[in-house]
Amino acid sequence: MVTINDIANAAGVSIATVSRALNSDANINESTKAAIQKIADEMNYRPKNYRKRIKSTWKQSMIGVIISCNNYPWFNRIMSGISSVLESEDITPIFANTSENPQKDITCINKLKDIVQGLLVVTSTELDGYNTSFLEEINQTIPVVTMIRNTNIPCIDSIKVDGFRPTYDAINILLDGGHRHIGIINGPMIFKPSFDRFAAYTEALSSRGIPIRNEYVCYGNFNEENSCDLTVKLIKSNPSITAIFAANTAISRGCLLAFEQCNIHIPDDMAFISYGDDFSFGLKNLNISVISDPDIEIGCQAANLLLQRIKQVRIQKNRNPERIIVTPNIILRGSEVYPKNCERARQ
Structure with a gap:
């Protein structure tokens, strides 16, 4: 693994100079910065926190969308609404369909929770207590918005359909x-x-x-x-x-x-x-x-509600959740x- 010391030896300068150059220190002249950066690139140098930086960049630009559904036209219309809102904010949705399997809900959420800014979820079941405590726990770390099902979980915002x-x-x-x-x-x-x-x-x-x-x-x-x-x-x-x-x-x-x-x-x-x-x-x-x-509207409102939560300075514990109710047409x-x-x- 290439270190700052290796770059310093190759460039014939001190370790401190390399460190300052790679961090764009204004006291290092541009030609020295460029020469050190070129050597670092040729040696495929990666700082210790490189993966963390990349992961942070990914997280800032992605939202997880977990929809448990075997009704694909309905699934696609909700996704269309979500995508239209997130794309306008230059955010990429990561979609997962858990096919009415509660265990897949948990698996997908665990895989996504560390790499996304927030989660939009249609759960697989509404049996009392099933997955709700898990979602409450996740909501303490990143914001969660539920759609259609499990729309009354404490502290979690939701989009409900008056059926x-x-x-x-x-x-x-x-x-x-x-x-x-x-x-x-x-x-x-x-x-x-x-x-x-x-x-x-x-x-x-x-x-x-x-x-x-x-x-x-x-x-x-x-x-x-x-x-x-x-x-x-x-x-x-x-x-x-x-x-x-x-x-x-x-x-x-x-x-x-x-x-x-x-x-x-x-x-x-x-x-x-x-x-x-x-x-x-x-x-x-x-x-x-x-x-x-109004499936597309459901997706749009859910995405907007999640973005609103994300833009808050910090996650508020024991807050009153926002409940949005949409009404179908005959x-x-x-x-x-x-x-x-x-x-x-x-x-």
């Missing part, structure tokens, strides 16, 4: 159209969005005096194939159902596959509302009514209407 109200309104739209037999394909109840959508579904029905039928409720795993199987079973076991609400776009794609298998047409044979819009709806010329999350395209081939279910 209850639009789901409640969507079910009421179906009820206003004459539907009384409405099925729901939901996600795992370990996620608050799944819980909120189910709560909205049951509250909307109860407010109209319509009983909650357990046989009309299915829980999947945000997987297209699984959702297809659940939908086929739901339809075949409950022929009175005239409308189905799907809790996210992956589930919706599975529902549409099931409709094809069962030769069911929207909206003539079945009404359908999807929580989440999907590019495949347009490709298939399907006029699907949707609840549309877009009606005609798939919510009462099926003309289902008069039997009006009874």
Whole structure:
């Protein structure tokens, strides 16, 4: 390993002169500085804190983004929003998808926490206590912002989607159209969005005096194939159902596959509302009514919130976290209407 002493011997000057020249001391003339720097470069000299300097430079220009998701269009739209904000600040996002695996969340965070300025996270689960204490600990070192899930962790800023109200309104739209037999394909109840959508579904029905039928409720795993199987079973076991609400776009794609298998047409044979819009709806010329999350806005707001935290002089312990709530839009395209081939279910 090359030392300052080696450079001093090669240049024929003192160690002190080399040290001052490499640190741009104003008392060293420019020609001497240039000669010493040339020798140092030729000898591939690296100061003791070189790696630390490089690591510090990297950290100042990078943000970690950990999103646990099997719904790639949704993932891409949030990433687009994050990237647009960070690029304007000349910051590079490092993305990781942990595919709904809580242990991968921890692994990725541990790998990134020392080389990034902050973290944007959509966690894999919302089971009480799982990963939350870990995120709180990380937040004491670098700022963390959670999105969508685990949005109520003390001292951690968050971006939350109000999924209850639009789901409640969507079910009421179906009820206003004459539907009384409405099925729901939901996600795992370990996620608050799944819980909120189910709560909205049951509250909307109860407010109209319509009983909650357990046989009309299915829980999947945000997987297209699984959702297809659940939908086929739901339809075949409950022929009175005239409308189905799907809790996210992956589930919706599975529902549409099931409709094809069962030769069911929207909206003539079945009404359908999807929580989440999907590019495949347009490709298939399907006029699907949707609840549309502002995914790009979520990414933008999360990135801006994290940058705001980073620019603070120091991390404030026990601070009141900022909670931003975004509201989805309902877009009606005609798939919510009462099926003309289902008069039997009006009874």
